[in-house]
Amino acid sequence: MAFQIPRGTQDILPSESSKWQYVEQIARELCRRYNYKEIRTPIFEHTELFLRSVGDTTDIVQKEMYTFTDRGGRSITLRPEGTAAVVRSFVENKMYGDPNQPVKLYYLGPMFRYERPQSGRFRQFVQFGVEAIGSNDPAIDAEVIALAMDLYRSLGLKKIKLVINSLGDISSRKAHREALIAHFKGRIHEFCEDCQVRLENNPLRILDCKKDREHELMKTAPSILDYLNEESRAYFEQVKSYLNKLGIPFEVDPRLVRGLDYYNHTAFEIMSEAEGFGAITTLCGGGRYNGLVQEIGGPETPGVGFALSIERLLAALAAEGIALPIEEGIDCYVVALGEEAKKEAVPLVYALRNEGISVEKDYQDRKVKAQFKAADRLQAKYVIIVGEDELARNVANVKNMQTGEQVEVALSELTTYMKKVCKGEY
Numbered sequence: 298m299a300f301q302i303p304r305g306t307q308d309i310l311p312s313e314s315s316k317w318q319y320v321e322q323i324a325r326e327l328c329r330r331y332n333y334k335e336i337r338t339p340i341f342e343h344t345e346l347f348l349r350s351v352g353d354t355t356d357i358v359q360k361e362m363y364t365f366t367d368r369g370g371r372s373i374t375l376r377p378e379g380t381a382a383v384v385r386s387f388v389e390n391k392m393y394g395d396p397n398q399p400v401k402l403y404y405l406g407p408m409f410r411y412e413r414p415q416s417g418r419f420r421q422f423v424q425f426g427v428e429a430i431g432s433n434d435p436a437i438d439a440e441v442i443a444l445a446m447d448l449y450r451s452l453g454l455k456k457i458k459l460v461i462n463s464l465g466d467i468s469s470r471k472a473h474r475e476a477l478i479a480h481f482k483g484r485i486h487e488f489c490e491d492c493q494v495r496l497e498n499n500p501l502r503i504l505d506c507k508k509d510r511e512h513e514l515m516k517t518a519p520s521i522l523d524y525l526n527e528e529s530r531a532y533f534e535q536v537k538s539y540l541n542k543l544g545i546p547f548e549v550d551p552r553l554v555r556g557l558d559y560y561n562h563t564a565f566e567i568m569s570e571a572e573g574f575g576a577i578t579t580l581c582g583g584g585r586y587n588g589l590v591q592e593i594g595g596p597e598t599p600g601v602g603f604a605l606s607i608e609r610l611l612a613a614l615a616a617e618g619i620a621l622p623i624e625e626g627i628d629c630y631v632v633a634l635g636e637e638a639k640k641e642a643v644p645l646v647y648a649l650r651n652e653g654i655s656v657e658k659d660y661q662d663r664k665v666k667a668q669f670k671a672a673d674r675l676q677a678k679y680v681i682i683v684g685e686d687e688l689a690r691n692v693a694n695v696k697n698m699q700t701g702e703q704v705e706v707a708l709s710e711l712t713t714y715m716k717k718v719c720k721g722e723y
């Protein structure tokens with residue numbers, strides 16, 4: 298019986314994993330510059346955490362969570378997103394008492410959602426996300442957005458678009474909620490069953506419905522921007538003005554409501570506008586979540602952040618035809634001729650690797666020609682040739698595969714010599 302990978306998951310094979318490593322390294326470097334520190338939380342949490350934070354009327358909670366009862370009878374859920382766990386950890390570890398506020402954290406790891414798999418949508422995907430918890434300054438909203446844009450731009454993406462909106466504070470949302478109910482109520486029977494439930498529970502979620510997207514009432518629905526109170530409006534203006542100061546272009550889309558319940562004030566998404574990217578164009582989503590820390594049991598603390606998946610980032614790079622500057626080759630391949638040389642190659646390779654040089658040798662008992670071919674396939678910059686003759690004279694030949702030049706080096710000097718050539722000092 299042959300086993301198959303579960304639907305919506307993927308193996309990242311070695312030919313792809315170097316791209317992942319490259320992107321992840323750039324993301325980590327950006328976090329270093331912006332002073333966000335890594336946090337690693339468990340892959341599973343108590344289910345209740347997501348009901349409280351993501352919201353029990355959202356699609357994520359209602360349809361997409363991998364939830365199970367563990368052997369101790371607890372309801373456990375594979376994390377569908379990172380913010381809830383980071384906020385849980387913030388509260389549990391009393392990070393609100395840290396003198397360095399806001400607390401700026403980033404994470405990189407797998408998330409799980411039982412969604413219908415399609416291009417750009419997986420059941421297991423890797424999110425890179427940041428959360429800045431503890432500041433109400435609109436400048437930090439702009440910083441978080443700038444970090445996300447910086448990542449895409451530093452990887453060479455050009456066809457990306459930033460879309461922002463404000464969901465206002467609690468009182469603005471209340472007024473908007475009433476307007477939404479009044480707008481949809483009379484014709485709610487024309488909407489899907491979910492929306493009928495949403496009308497009373499959480500009418501904002503109707504705007505996020507995947508089934509009723511084309512209904513005419515969607516297009517005429519009251520815009521949150523018309524219901525922002527003065528404070529919310531002023532906050533939004535400041536975020537926009539900071540983005541302008543940073544030279545980050547954006548569009549305002551009053552329909553952008555996001556699929557999670559914890560947002561207020563700033564909400565944003567970054568989309569790919571590359572041709573052929575596929576139906577799902579959102580690369581990144583985020584926003585402000587001022588009530589969340591309190592909801593999870595901590596003191597009233599504001600927060601803002603985003604998350605993006607590496608899968609969609611790589612798809613956007615492919616759609617724009619961008620090749621990452623990844624060096625695949627190894628420094629050196631040791632070709633051994635004869636039984637004695639074969640034995641000597643083992644400690645030689647070991648010694649070179651200890652000096653930080655990437656080295657490979659033959660383990661398939663290949664003939665010399667095939668060993669050279671293997672060196673070519675591995676894109677070795679140098680080949681060290683060790684034969685019986687050479688061994689007898691305590692030397693090896695080092696061939697520069699680019700120039701074809703070959704030099705004889707004493708075995709006692711070999712690691713020093715290789716270190717120098719591999720670092721380009723010769």
Ligand code: HAM
Pocket residue numbers: 377378379380381410412417418419420421422424426427428556557579580581582583584585601602603604605606608609
């Ligand atoms: P989200 O919009 O649910 O927000 O997801 C953020 C990003 O995760 C999406 O823009 C997309 O890149 C990626 N993503 C989501 N689902 C999938 C999937 N099935 N397959 C591949 N990629 C996917 C959040 O998760 C919030 N926690 C973001 C946030 C952080 N807000 C504040 N802080």
